[in-house]
Amino acid sequence: MQLFDMFGEPPQFTVHEMTLVLRSGVFLKYAAAVAVLLTAFDTHGYREAGMPLAANMLLWAVCVVAFISVYAAVVLAWFALAPGGRQLRMLRLVPNATAMAVVTVLVLAMASLFADLEFSRRVLLQHLPYNIALSYIFETLMFVFILPQADAALGLDLYRQQAASSAAPAERPPGQEPAEQQAGDAAAGFNGAAVVVLGGQPFRLDQLRYVKSEEHYLRISAGDSELTLRGRLADLLAQVPQEAGLQPHRSWWVARDAVAGLKRGGQSDLLLLADGSEVPVARGRRMHVRETVQAWLAGPG
Structure with missing residues (x-):
């Protein structure tokens, strides 16, 4: 499978390799750091609306776990159902937006239980673009900084396709073979x-x-x-x-x-x-x- 990103360096991985990355210490620490940052900065104003700190921490922990689970499920479903045999090419925005749409509904439903917040279609539509942009930032940080560290720690060589492509000879005028x-x-x-x-x-x-x-x-x-x-x-x-x-x-x-x-x-x-x-x-x-x-x-x- 390949996930393409805006930097032109698509990681290539198998389902087993994806599982190893999600279970790696590097990734788990990053996921925990994301939950802590969201709680510390109260990006959505939930604590200001009356949500207790413990509930806020639980909400963001559930949010991160749910996002990762839905993201992985979308990738696996695409891999299983999409045409193209054992090769998969997907823009990262596809699983990202899908996962964040599901998580936004879950988070707002939970937030309405612990704070003075409305849970309605209007509020969902207001929050969704911001949430997708925020998740794409965190996801990009993961692909740029965290994934290469997990790749090196596990010895997976996830960027083998890029290396193989860069090894291909550039076009040359006729008669000038490498x-x-x-x-x-x-x-x-x-x-x-x-x-x-x-x-x-x-x-x-x-x-x-x-x-x-x-x-x-x-x-x-x-x-x-x-x-x-x-x-x-x-x-x-x-x-x-x-x-x-x-x-x-x-x-x-x-x-x-x-x-x-x-x-x-x-x-x-x-x-x-x-x-x-x-x-x-x-x-x-x-x-x-x-x-x-x-x-x-x-x-x-």
Whole structure:
């Protein structure tokens, strides 16, 4: 799934990854901070209208939880019902406005019970535009600052689509092919084997064991050699089919044939390779890695 925002950096995630983000400590702290800020600044004047502080705190806590729940439900429903297979593209304003419309009704209904406030269609229509604008501000702060932190903490690499897109070569005049394309053309003589180009050099896909990202370089293990070339892991991910390997960590890609087993731990897992190497498994990818490795080791049938 992808959610597009005004900054042109759409996060791409699965349902499992979305669940991990919503349960992460970074996101939960942010949600609690939003509820505290709304209570502290009394943005809607509920305490001024006679609402007790405890009731006001409860109201905003319910508001935040309800907004997150409805937002997630809209995304999941869209993912399940909208055409397009397993790909989903949605403007963030869609789940935001829907969730805030539902939450506005809930909050005003609760506020009318604890304060001298009218609960009517006129009041709802007065509050809704302001609430949507306020929620969009909080949501934008979450996408700009909180989501990247949760992404880094969980090792999910939610912006992989953006990285893959930025790795694509820019348009050039005819006859001026990039070095990667020239290397790829030169690699056509690899007996028809699948080839990937990293750092301007071609590699047979069936000879790659693993690729590790180190700052602006890639440490590539292929065949009997290991070398370091300038590049990004997105350069590899954009070229290899999904079934050819596994990304247990945002900095690693491991070929399927190189995997020998998995060492499970209470806090972290390690992917065991045939050459004796151990590759860390990000906490947010443990379930996916376990299922994938189990299926690979089980073999056909």
